[in-house]
Amino acid sequence: MKTAIVTGAAGGIGAAIATQFASTGATVVALDRSFTGMSEQASEAGHILSASFDVSNEGDWDRISRMVSERFGHIDALVNNAAIFNPVPFLDESVAGFQAVTEVNQLGTFLGMRAAVPLMPANGGAIVNVCSTGGLRGFSGAFAYSTSKWAIRGMTKVAARELAGRKIRVNAVHPGLVDTPMLGENTAENLAEMAAAVPLNRLARPEEIARLVMFLASPGSEYITGSEFTIDGGQTI
Numbered sequence: 001m002k003t004a005i006v007t008g009a010a011g012g013i014g015a016a017i018a019t020q021f022a023s024t025g026a027t028v029v030a031l032d033r034s035f036t037g038m039s040e041q042a043s044e045a046g047h048i049l050s051a052s053f054d055v056s057n058e059g060d061w062d063r064i065s066r067m068v069s070e071r072f073g074h075i076d077a078l079v080n081n082a083a084i085f086n087p088v089p090f091l092d093e094s095v096a097g098f099q100a101v102t103e104v105n106q107l108g109t110f111l112g113m114r115a116a117v118p119l120m121p122a123n124g125g126a127i128v129n130v131c132s133t134g135g136l137r138g139f140s141g142a143f144a145y146s147t148s149k150w151a152i153r154g155m156t157k158v159a160a161r162e163l164a165g166r167k168i169r170v171n172a173v174h175p176g177l178v179d180t181p182m183l184g185e186n187t188a189e190n191l192a193e194m195a196a197a198v199p200l201n202r203l204a205r206p207e208e209i210a211r212l213v214m215f216l217a218s219p220g221s222e223y224i225t226g227s228e229f230t231i232d233g234g235q236t237i
């Protein structure tokens with residue numbers, strides 16, 4: 001993999017993915033709404049270009065697509081990782097709250113996949129959608145988030161079928177509990193309680209999710225498409 005786009009790259013998992021890709025010599029276009037302007041840094045082996053970006057904004061995808069096409073010519077991989085988590089139960093959810101989550105998590109993933117296809121070369125590419133174990137079951141207390149992750153699973157399958165002829169593979173990963181800012185403010189007691197619910201008895205480290213994403217984005221997984229990979233320390237067994 002030579003060039004990749006990673007969204008939500010300022011966050012726990014996204015930053016780990018961008019760093020791991022760059023450590024293999026890749027050029028990474030790291031996008032996040034919390035970045036300011038555009039900046040570039042050389043990493044150990046590769047190169048990270050960070051840009052301020054909203055995944056739910058079609059114009060932002062057009063702007064980045066033009067920039068990527070002019071500077072790098074093509075991309076080999078896209079990781080749709082940006083998301084927001086809003087722990088609101090079904091009966092308390094508002095239209096505005098539901099739409100806010102849907103726009104970032106679901107629409108953002110759709111726009112990302114759609115923008116990536118024309119940027120991928122004739123010999124194909126890989127798309128990895130970061131989903132959640134919250135999209136494998138009814139995640140009580142997080143109605144919109146869980147719904148958006150179920151939708152991403154569906155989009156992953158349809159896109160995998162439709163893009164197979166272009167040699168573009170599309171897969172999804174389902175992290176369980178990962179030690180990132182998305183878990184919110186937690187006391188040591190809360191964290192210990194969460195870890196106790198996991199058969200492997202700890203939360204995941206962002207780097208562990210990044211390794212799985214890197215495998216799915218690389219040629220080593222060339223016969224895998226439309227698949228889903230749970231990485232949750234056994235929590236959903």
Ligand SMILES: NC(=O)c1ccc[n+]([C@@H]2O[C@H](COP(=O)([O-])OP(=O)(O)OC[C@H]3O[C@@H](n4cnc5c(N)ncnc54)[C@H](O)[C@@H]3O)[C@@H](O)[C@H]2O)c1
Binds near residue numbers: 008012013084178179
């Ligand atoms: N942390 C967990 O326990 C966990 C569990 C399952 C799945 N996930 C998934 O992993 C992915 C990464 O989450 P994380 O844990 O690193 O969370 P995080 O909050 O640390 O990072 C998410 C990043 O997405 C960015 N973002 C949010 N809205 C955006 C937008 N509109 N445009 C661009 N960027 C935007 C944020 O600024 C943030 O940097 C998400 O898809 C999340 O649903 C996380």
